[in-house]
Amino acid sequence: MVPQFLYTTQSFDSWLESFLSHKIVKHGLKETFQQYINNPPTEFGGTMKDIHDSPAWKNLRVFLLSLYHLVFGIYVDWFNPFTNKIAGKVMQIY
Numbered sequence: 393m394v395p396q397f398l399y400t401t402q403s404f405d406s407w408l409e410s411f412l413s414h415k416i417v418k419h420g421l422k423e424t425f426q427q428y429i430n431n432p433p434t435e436f437g438g439t440m441k442d443i444h445d446s447p448a449w450k451n452l453r454v455f456l457l458s459l460y461h462l463v464f465g466i467y468v469d470w471f472n473p474f475t476n477k478i479a480g481k482v483m484q485i486y
Contacts, residue, residue, distance in 0.1 A: 412460075425459035 411417055428444055436447050443449065455461055 421459040425456075428456060 412421075424444070431445070438445075440446055452463055455463060
């Protein structure tokens, strides 16, 4: 048996170290943290320009103590119970 596809990965720690070593990432983290410190979250019904303005973001504020306290989300786009190839949510019932 010969593999047909090359699959490579790295540990999360090594990826994070590499990611944080880029100057543009450090600059973005500093800028975002300053904005976070200077602008309190919007109240319900207020105008939001960014996810950080969301009232729901208040729950995460206790975790964001410095620019290196990061919050990650996971997105998976492989679940396809009907095995269709159409983009979007489409289901035909006969």
